[in-house]
Amino acid sequence: TVRNLAMEKVAETVKFPCKYASNGCTMRLLHTEKRIHETNCERRPYACPCPGTSCKWEGPLDDVLNHLLTAHKTITTLGGEDIVFLATDIHLPGAVDWVMMQCCFDHYFMLVLEKQERHEGHQQFFAVVQLIGTEKEANAFRYKLELVGHGRKLTWEAKPRSIHCSISSVICSNDCLIFETAMASHFGDNGNLAINVTIYKTSYY
Amino acid sequence: TVRNLAMEKVAETVKFPCKYASNGCTMRLLHTEKRIHETNCERRPYACPCPGTSCKWEGPLDDVLNHLLTAHKTITTLGGEDIVFLATDIHLPGAVDWVMMQCCFDHYFMLVLEKQERHEGHQQFFAVVQLIGTEKEANAFRYKLELVGHGRKLTWEAKPRSIHCSISSVICSNDCLIFETAMASHFGDNGNLAINVTIYKTSYY
Ligand SMILES: [Zn+2]
Ligand SMILES: [Zn+2]
Ligand SMILES: [Zn+2]
Ligand SMILES: [Zn+2]
Structure with missing residues (x-):
């Protein structure tokens, strides 16, 4: 348990890049903050906004309208x-x-x-x-x-x-x-x- | 059961005065219509409109305000x-x-x-x-x-x-x-x- 505590201390101070770094997010976060940030990250992809469908599309904002007009006619x-x-x-x-x-x-x-x-x-x-x-x-x-x-x-x-x-x-x-x-x-x-x-x-x- | 049917036939045609006749209601009703009318009769008394209390007051419309101002100060x-x-x-x-x-x-x-x-x-x-x-x-x-x-x-x-x-x-x-x-x-x-x-x-x- 001494060892775990030590590992936790390291994890508490190491910062990781946001998983949407490739979309332009420059945030680096403690692992405890990472999931909350990513759920709300401004650079996260947009999901298809069409409710009540099983559409799994996601992509950049610029493609949403085109997706709706073609896939949800x-x-x-x-x-x-x-x-x-x-x-x-x-x-x-x-x-x-x-x-x-x-x-x-x-x-x-x-x-x-x-x-x-x-x-x-x-x-x-x-x-x-x-x-x-x-x-x-x-x-x-x-x-x-x-x-x-x-x-x-x-x-x-x-x-x-x-x-x-x-x-x-x-x-x-x-x-x-x-x-x-x-x-x-x-x-x-x-x-x-x-x-x-x-x-x-x-x-x- | 012949006798009951005969009694029912009588009851189906006899009309009774509304129970608020003394308040001025002139309606006469078949017993089947009487309860529904009395629940909605315009001459029925007003109940205390104060919600959430156990007040049992009822009376004419003209007395409601006085009741509220004195009993629910x-x-x-x-x-x-x-x-x-x-x-x-x-x-x-x-x-x-x-x-x-x-x-x-x-x-x-x-x-x-x-x-x-x-x-x-x-x-x-x-x-x-x-x-x-x-x-x-x-x-x-x-x-x-x-x-x-x-x-x-x-x-x-x-x-x-x-x-x-x-x-x-x-x-x-x-x-x-x-x-x-x-x-x-x-x-x-x-x-x-x-x-x-x-x-x-x-x-x-
Ligand atoms: Zn981010
Ligand atoms: Zn869709
Ligand atoms: Zn009546
Ligand atoms: Zn009252």
Whole structure:
């Protein structure tokens, strides 16, 4: 055990390069810090942001849009700052995802609605807008999601998250619009749900 | 059994007065309709709208406010159409209620925030505004609840419900702002949560 302690002392002071050094990361880290850094490293590859698929693609940010447009052709893209994201058949049982893209301010945004049983026996909807860009670029924007119907209105406004952050971790941190499946009946119509999505440039906001 | 059938036939056609006839209800009902009507009868007494207490008071609408001001003196009342409902110690464990009153447009409104485990193991907040008045009078108003903080905003707008409808049935029908306890951390500050409450006259809205 004396020897282990000695080894630990060495390990505690030796610094290793980040595994994304070849992507340009210059960080050198203690082995205790290495994993946490790499999970969040700005130079880590981007995973395919398309939820609910088994797509294992990952690559640089510059290739994400091309990947989506070629490998996920069913995703609709709408242009404009103010669009309607229409989710159909919201009563379908089980975990379901609805995805579309919005193009405005020379950027592409992913709009995601997820029905999920985060707590056992209690399904909820989670809706969020993510920028196909870095977390830093995302700081230049805000988005608003709005559900309207039967004299009621539910609104969520926030900064979009970068797709660098997985949709599951965005939902996990509650950084999204969350509403009850039963709540959807106030807003839905024939099993369809229209979400008004508006994107703003922060400086205009 | 022939005799029972005959009795049932009689019961199916005999009409009984509503049990709130002495309060002015003139309805006469088949015994099969009687209970449903009485649960919703406009002439039924008002129960004490104060949630989370064991108060068993009930009486006419005209006496509700007096009851609240004398029997529930700890409830704060603020005047104005646009106020801040400050809930303190929102991290207190278990089911907790926060209540205050808002006075504007010559009416009193009850503001209620409830922390409740509607689904086992999953605590949520429920916030709603109720009019101390009839459901018909409530049609003249709308209210907005707004949570703001850390670059995020969550808003709920709806018609206030009459206190004639119990808070539990309002929550049960999802006719309120619902948010995760974890969501409160985006908006709360030192365990306190400020909810901006605005009441509108429908005609101004
Ligand atoms: Zn790195
Ligand atoms: Zn993909
Ligand atoms: Zn009656
Ligand atoms: Zn009472």
